[in-house]
Amino acid sequence: MHSTTSIIRFVLIMTSIVALILAALQNGLKSKHDQNESIYSKKATLAAVSNHIAGDFATLKDNDVQKIFDEQIEQVVVDQSGKVYSTEELIERGIKEGKAENLDLSREQKKPAADRLRPVYKFTKSDGSVYYILYTRGKGLWDAIWGNIALESDLSTIAGVSFDHKGETPGLGAEIKDNKSWVRQFIGKKIYDGDKFMSVTVRKGGAKDPVHEVDGISGATITADGVSDMLESGLKAYEPYLKTIKS
Amino acid sequence: MADTAVVEKKRTISFGKKERKLLTDPINDDNPITVQVLGICSALAVTTGMKNALVMAIAVIFVCIFSNAITSMFRKSIPKQVRMIVQLIIIASLVTIVELVLKAYAFESYKQLSVFIGLIITNCIVMGRLEAFAMANRPYESALDGLGNGIGYGIILIIVAFFREFFGKGEIYGAKIIGASAEYAINTTESTLFGWYQSNNLMVLFPSAMFVIAILIWAHRAWNPKLVDVS
Numbered sequence: 001m002h003s004t005t006s007i008i009r010f011v012l013i014m015t016s017i018v019a020l021i022l023a024a025l026q027n028g029l030k031s032k033h034d035q036n037e038s039i040y041s042k043k044a045t046l047a048a049v050s051n052h053i054a055g056d057f058a059t060l061k062d063n064d065v066q067k068i069f070d071e072q073i074e075q076v077v078v079d080q081s082g083k084v085y086s087t088e089e090l091i092e093r094g095i096k097e098g099k100a101e102n103l104d105l106s107r108e109q110k111k112p113a114a115d116r117l118r119p120v121y122k123f124t125k126s127d128g129s130v131y132y133i134l135y136t137r138g139k140g141l142w143d144a145i146w147g148n149i150a151l152e153s154d155l156s157t158i159a160g161v162s163f164d165h166k167g168e169t170p171g172l173g174a175e176i177k178d179n180k181s182w183v184r185q186f187i188g189k190k191i192y193d194g195d196k197f198m199s200v201t202v203r204k205g206g207a208k209d210p211v212h213e214v215d216g217i218s219g220a221t222i223t224a225d226g227v228s229d230m231l232e233s234g235l236k237a238y239e240p241y242l243k244t245i246k247s
Numbered sequence: 248m249a250d251t252a253v254v255e256k257k258r259t260i261s262f263g264k265k266e267r268k269l270l271t272d273p274i275n276d277d278n279p280i281t282v283q284v285l286g287i288c289s290a291l292a293v294t295t296g297m298k299n300a301l302v303m304a305i306a307v308i309f310v311c312i313f314s315n316a317i318t319s320m321f322r323k324s325i326p327k328q329v330r331m332i333v334q335l336i337i338i339a340s341l342v343t344i345v346e347l348v349l350k351a352y353a354f355e356s357y358k359q360l361s362v363f364i365g366l367i368i369t370n371c372i373v374m375g376r377l378e379a380f381a382m383a384n385r386p387y388e389s390a391l392d393g394l395g396n397g398i399g400y401g402i403i404l405i406i407v408a409f410f411r412e413f414f415g416k417g418e419i420y421g422a423k424i425i426g427a428s429a430e431y432a433i434n435t436t437e438s439t440l441f442g443w444y445q446s447n448n449l450m451v452l453f454p455s456a457m458f459v460i461a462i463l464i465w466a467h468r469a470w471n472p473k474l475v476d477v478s
Contacts, residue, residue, distance in 0.1 A: 002326035010326055014333060018340045025344060029351040036354040167362050171295025171451060218448045 042069050042101065045121055047162035048133050048150035051187070052125045074122040075100035080114050082240030093117075106144065109137045118237060123150070131159050132245075136234020141222040143167040145176065145230060149186075155242045156192040158200065163227065173223030185214040191235055199232040260387050269391045273399035279372045280403040280460065281467045282474060286372040290404055291456040293363050297420045300408035302360055303367075304401025306345055308394060310367050311376060314338050315393035318381040325382075334377045335368075342367050372400055407459045415450030 002010075039062045046068060050057040053068065077085045077100050087098035096102040100119035108116045121133040130153050137146040143166035150159040161183060163176040175182060189200045190211050198212045202224040207213035216224045279285045293303045314337050318325070325333050346364050349357040357364075367373065376396050381389040412418050417426035426444040449455050468474045 002328065007326040007329055010324065011329060011333070014336065018336055022340055022343055022347075025347050029347055032351040033347075036350065040354060040358070169295075170293070170299050170360075170363075218446070219451045 038101070039065055042066070044162050044164055045073075045133055045135075045148050046123075048148040048160045049123050049125075049131050050162075051160055052123070052129075052131065054126065069101070072124050072126075074124070076120040076122060077103065077117050078120055078238070078241040079117055080237045080240065082244050084241070084244075085117065090117075105135065105137060105146070109144070113233075113237065116237070118241075120238070120241065121148075129153060132242075134235065134238050136230050136237075138226050138230025138233065140165050140168045140176075140226045141173050141220075142169070145223065145226055147227070147230065147234075149231070149235065151191070151242075155246060156190045158186050158189045158191065161186040165223075168220075168223050171219075172217075173220040175217045175220055176223060176227055179217070182215070182217060189214065191231075197236060197239060199228075199235055201228045201231075266388070266391055269388060270395040270398075273392070273395040274402065275399075275471065276473055278399045278403065278467070279375075279396055280400060281464045283375075284464075285375055286370050286400055287460065289363065289366050289370055290400075290407060290460060291453050292366065294404060294408040294411050294456050294459075295415070295451055296412050296418075297405060297408045299360065299363070300401075300404045302356055303363055304397070304404050306360075306364060307367055307370060307373070307400055308397030309345060310338065310341050310370075311373055311393035311397040311400075312390050313341050313393070314373055315376055315381040315389040316386045317341075318377045319384060319386040319389035322382050330382065331374075331378075334374060338373055338377075339368050372396055403460075403463065406463065407456055410459050411450045411455060414447050415455070417444060417446050 043060065043065050046053065046060075046065060047057065053060075077090055077095075079085070090098035095117075100121065103117055103119055105119075108118070119135050123131045123133055125131065131150045132153075132155065133148050133150045135146070135148055137144060139145065145163065145165040145168065147161055147163040149161050151157065152159045163183065165174060165177060168174045168176070170178070177183075185207075186200060191197065191199055193212070201213050202216050203213045204216040204221055204224065207215050273279060277283065280287065280290055289303065289307075293299045314334070317337050318334055321333075342364060345367075346357070349360075349364070376389075376393060380392045384392070409419070412420075413424070417424055425441040426446055
């Protein structure tokens with residue numbers, strides 16, 4: 001039988017050792033983790049225009065992602081009123097290097113809609129055509145979901161999308177990211193009907209309107225509804241900015 | 248104390264009949280899911296596709312082996328009153344290590360499984376083996392027992408995932424096999440087998456895992472005479 005002091009000593013020593021090991025591991029791998037995160041979100045942005053990138057997108061290497069980002073992407077930060085922020089203004093607000101890629105997008109989401117900074121990535125394809133990649137964020141069934149939507153230069157036709165999520169169920173809600181054929185449906189849909197903003201809606205039971213609707217996902221109705229809401233509110237917030245490009 | 252001293256004398260590490268039994272017992276006669284009905288929670292959650300089931304199985308096998316071996320190494324110095332908490336710390340740190348390493352070197356699979364890696368901590372099989380086996384046996388045997396139980400769990404997981412994925416989505420390991428390929432408007436692959444088959448959505452939902460596991464238990468009992476209840 002162990003005495004109380006020996007139990008306390010055992011537990012203290014044990015937890016200290018475990019804490020040290022885990023802290024050392026976490027610290028040692030931190031830079032690798034950060035780098036992975038940054039490349040991962042850049043790759044997600046590029047996934048929206050994956051059809052327009054030469055080579056097989058799935059096997060794109062980390063430094064290729066960085067290269068495309070450096071050479072073919074122009075980063076812009078806007079807000080709901082369509083104001084474009086300069087690099088100096090952004091650095092003043094604490095954004096590292098004043099770049100859209102360093103925005104903390106989950107923190108922006110907590111601000112009132114009018115104060116939110118929103119990234120725009122202007123992608124120039126090798127043949128010279130330009131695509132605008134917009135970002136939107138919303139709620140799925142369990143936690144946050146977000147997406148990148150690439151618009152063609154008419155600013156209405158969707159060139160591609162990519163979605164991601166924090167904690168949707170694999171095989172159900174997580175299909176918004178994993179099911180490539182579901183994601184492909186968005187290509188060619190239009191967010192405007194003439195001058196009227198329509199967004200794109202995910203419809204349970206199958207799309208009825210071939211221009212503004214896509215099919216739902218079996219077993220993931222709430223996540224799919226979240227995608228519809230997120231597209232509607234997110235894309236609408238970019239409207240003033242899109243108008244300034246058009247004119 | 249005399250008994251344990253005798254066991255401790257044979258320090259040889261061999262792989263004989265007894266060791267083989269440690270490995271094969273949990274796969275068949277003493278399977279954690281179909282016989283002991285442990286670890287059902289994760290068997291429901293991760294079996295919608297074979298890919299997830301496979302990675303989960305590998306992660307559980309890893310945690311099982313090492314938590315068993317480590318607990319067994321310290322089995323004489325762990326105070327009996329706090330042994331559960333100590334076991335929990337060992338499991339939790341191993342799971343955290345798996346998570347950190349995956350995040351650094353296999354980022355894609357980390358992203359896909361992040362929710363479920365944490366779930367290993369609550370897997371009753373891991374804790375159950377520590378209590379029932381590792382606290383009373385040598386590290387080598389404990390590691391074998393962990394490996395056996397991990398495999399026994401993993402096999403059932405993959406079988407359940409196979410049925411759910413096949414009938415629920417018409418796919419095997421992510422590749423479309425049966426049913427119409429054009430479930431979504433734009434699809435590049437053509438499916439030839441059973442184009443009329445309508446994917447059964449119930450199989451993707453959680454209750455179906457219960458049905459599949461129940462049928463597996465029935466089949467296992469019917470096939471293995473040792474499991475027939477004589478009472």
